[in-house]
Amino acid sequence: MVDLTIWTTWNSMIPMLSFISPPLLLAETAEAELGPMVLAGVLVSLIVIYLSSKLIGELCARINLPPVLGELLAGVLIGVSVLNLLIFPGEGEESTSILLTFLQATDGLTPELTAQVAESIGEVITVLSEVGVIILLFEIGLESDLKELIRVGPQAAVVAVIGVVVPFTLGTAGLIALFGVPAVPAIFAGAALTATSIGITAKVLAEIQRLTSREGQIIIGAAVLDDVLGIIVLAVVASLAKTGEIQISNIIYLIVSATIFLIGAILLGRLFNPYFVALVDRLKTRGQIILPALIFAFVLAYIGAAIQLEAILGAFAAGLVLAETEKRTEIEEQVIPIADMLVPIFFVVVGAKTDISVLNPFNPANREGLIIATFLVVIAILGKVVTGLGVFGQPGINRLAIGVGMVPRGEVGLVFAGVGSATGVLSESLDAAIIVMVIVTTFIAPPLLRLVFREESEDVETVESLPKTE
Structure with missing residues (x-):
């Protein structure tokens, strides 16, 4: 009786199993196919990134523009604005990337797997770009002089504070008074004006061999502090947008943690250095x-x-610490090839995520945003250029170069725009205006920085060429 029951039960389950098994087998097969297709997509993405960044970077170098500008332009060319070759997280089924079409034609990518593959490719490229900026800041830390940074610390702090307070105040007040923007969106836009992209400025300074100059060290020190202040400002305005009130405890936590982290990393690092050298030698x-x-x-x-600070601050601090060891030169030589491989991904991705269609004045939907953007761009430039006036006790220093070095918003500005858009407090025109401000400041700062330093060099050469009087 028991055997008959088991047999009857098994016979009744067979149709069910035959119905369930094919989807399960298909799911396992699809999962197995996903990895190789993602790898193929990442490889093609890297080919596109490296090829475009090298070609346009070389072109910029030959017409005396910073190669980093070429990498940003390469990103715009292959990104969402023009060719739409790269894929970014969150696009999923909405992605219309040519890269996916190429994979469908050459690698057998099926429509069922397209969304998953696109998401995974976007995540990998984004992570690689973030690792790239970490390596960049580590390299910049290695090339910086900790003693000089400490010496210019008070001046860098003044520059950073001015670079936050002036654009934030002028931007917020101007949007409310001139354009009738409500308080919370105006505050958010004003906060976006406080950002400074340390990555872009540092790369340009390194390219023109000004990273270790007095101006370069003040810019780097101020940009690091500006990044910390920017994180605090972002936390404040984000909580204001979500809850309508500012969480004082969160602000205090960020200020204390930032201070302890930066000072503690440097002090503990100095104790760590002898052990690091001893370990390496063994x-x-x-x-x-x-x-x-x-x-x-x-x-x-x-x-x-x-x-809740930035990973790049930790990488920069690590570079500063190891720059104090006797292994500094060897580390620099070995980190350069790694930076050459990863850093271009970061700059290309920054450019690729920038949608320059918001700059089209023939689109009626863009016009209000462009008017507000013009105001924001002026404030964004002036609000940072005046930071050079905060430098004191430094005769002959190029204050204009310091101010210009603080101008680019880059990836930091895009973070502000992204958070503001996600909270829903920004109107379409104000959101577009912030993106335009980020685009303009990011792309004009590298050539301007090279220009102001070149003029200084020409002035020095002119003075040295003058006949000396007895």
């Missing part, structure tokens, strides 16, 4: 210098991200 396998250095950089970057 290692016998490949990567005996660069791998421990990267581990240290990534640990500080992780801590920076974990305490």
